[in-house]
Amino acid sequence: MPSVIERASTGRAKCRACGQAIARGDERFGEALPNAYGDGDAMFWFHVPCAACARPEGLLPVLEQSSVSGKERARLEELARAGVAQGRLCRILRAERASSGRARCRHCRELIEQGAWRISLQIFEEGRFTPVGTIHASCGVGYFGSEPPLERFTLPNNQLSPDELAQVARLMRDGAAHSVQLKGLAKAGTEEPEAKSSRKTS
Numbered sequence: 001m002p003s004v005i006e007r008a009s010t011g012r013a014k015c016r017a018c019g020q021a022i023a024r025g026d027e028r029f030g031e032a033l034p035n036a037y038g039d040g041d042a043m044f045w046f047h048v049p050c051a052a053c054a055r056p057e058g059l060l061p062v063l064e065q066s067s068v069s070g071k072e073r074a075r076l077e078e079l080a081r082a083g084v085a086q087g088r089l090c091r092i093l094r095a096e097r098a099s100s101g102r103a104r105c106r107h108c109r110e111l112i113e114q115g116a117w118r119i120s121l122q123i124f125e126e127g128r129f130t131p132v133g134t135i136h137a138s139c140g141v142g143y144f145g146s147e148p149p150l151e152r153f154t155l156p157n158n159q160l161s162p163d164e165l166a167q168v169a170r171l172m173r174d175g176a177a178h179s180v181q182l183k184g185l186a187k188a189g190t191e192e193p194e195a196k197s198s199r200k201t202s
């Protein structure tokens, strides 16, 4: 029972990454993984774009053998390769507004204000995705190492309007610019005594 990309013959399977149904007739990725509850392998189903984001190592070799071609294939490969290179990208579940003000950002450890845009994260362990908390949208660049492609926030479990997506993108960019500024200030701060002493001597 090897991993496969095929058209869904029913609409009953749910995508393991986003939790939404995979519509009948849609292309889906089945990843054969060791069965956590018994012998042999079990098949885990994903929307193909969700697999490109969340299970890139499993998807890439199957994608190579598949009939998916052209622009669609290039787009999926790009998403998957980015996830292989920077594994944290695979943790993105969705962007959302914080429903309470009680959760702390996994990156900066500050509380995330109610209503603020945050990115909710999950990790794949033993055949299932487990939520591992959230980060400020403005901490996105710091956490992922670079600005994550917005496409990662347009999967089936992300019903964001273009305006909302633009807000998330702006927060990520502003957050990155702000942290560069802070680093600059910190650097200036450490250099200050030297500057003072040089002033005295001159």
Ligand SMILES: [Zn+2]
Pocket: 015, 016, 017, 018, 019, 020, 046, 047, 050, 155, 156
């Ligand atoms: Zn999905």
Ligand SMILES: [Zn+2]
Pocket: 105, 106, 107, 108, 109, 110, 135, 136, 138, 139
């Ligand atoms: Zn933060």
